[in-house]
Amino acid sequence: GDSVTQMEGPVTLSEEAFLTINCTYTATGYPSLFWYVQYPGEGLQLLLKATKADDKGSNKGFEATYRKETTSFHLEKGSVQVSDSAVYFCALEGGYNKLIFGAGTRLAVHP
Amino acid sequence: DVKVTQSSRYLVKRTGEKVFLECVQDMDHENMFWYRQDPGLGLRLIYFSYDVKMKEKGDIPEGYSVSREKKERFSLILESASTNQTSMYLCASTLTSGGSYEQYFGPGTRLTVT
Numbered sequence: 001g002d003s004v005t006q007m008e009g010p011v012t013l014s015e016e017a018f019l020t021i022n023c024t025y026t027a028t029g030y031p032s033l034f035w036y037v038q039y040p041g042e043g044l045q046l047l048l049k050a051t052k053a054d055d056k057g058s059n060k061g062f063e064a065t066y067r068k069e070t071t072s073f074h075l076e077k078g079s080v081q082v083s084d085s086a087v088y089f090c091a092l093e094g095g096y097n098k099l100i101f102g103a104g105t106r107l108a109v110h111p
Numbered sequence: 112d113v114k115v116t117q118s119s120r121y122l123v124k125r126t127g128e129k130v131f132l133e134c135v136q137d138m139d140h141e142n143m144f145w146y147r148q149d150p151g152l153g154l155r156l157i158y159f160s161y162d163v164k165m166k167e168k169g170d171i172p173e174g175y176s177v178s179r180e181k182k183e184r185f186s187l188i189l190e191s192a193s194t195n196q197t198s199m200y201l202c203a204s205t206l207t208s209g210g211s212y213e214q215y216f217g218p219g220t221r222l223t224v225t
Contacts, residue, residue, distance in 0.1 A: 042218055043216030043218045044203075096159075096161065096167070097159075097205050098144070101153040102153050104153050
């Protein structure tokens with residue numbers, strides 16, 4: 001069945017460092033892909049999405065490009081801030097408006 | 112702004128108790144979902160509903176049931192709570208139209224079963 005694999009965390013970075021969180025997927029067809037973020041004590045919120053191959057989603061300085069040849073949707077940010085500390089989830093659309101999530105990657109950014 | 116609210120942020124129950132978790136959304140969304148979130152496992156779908164009185168099993172429905180009597184409200188029921196149901200429970204909702212698939216989440220209920 002469809003699935004999402006994310007790099008294990010935690011990822012620990014200093015402020016202003018470059019961030020990459022890897023995400024690969026297995027799916028039939030070309031599902032929409034998402035990154036969600038969960039700040040401490042909160043539910044998940046959509047960070048960005050891409051609906052077809054080669055689309056780039058972007059928001060708040062984060063970017064991810066839908067790569068069908070490598071079945072990947074890696075999350076990147078050029079300069080992280082302490083306020084970016086959170087858990088990041090990669091997800092794909094699994095039909096019937098369902099989402100299939102990866103295990104999540106915790107990011108900790110230190111001053 | 113879409114708002115999804117959950118009845119409790121923290122809940123402590125005893126083994127064997129019947130537990131109700133309530134979720135309400137205010138944006139007239141057709142679809143609603145219940146997930147549990149456990150470290151290293153991400154979010155796993157328990158049940159979802161695409162209309163009033165309709166329900167579908169997700170990936171891990173055992174030990175749970177749901178109720179959707181009104182469009183805005185989706186309840187998760189633990190018939191007889193067990194310690195392995197200690198978890199964070201997240202509710203979400205989404206529109207069916209527009210192909211957006213963006214799910215809006217509530218803040219979660221952290222349930223501890225002792």
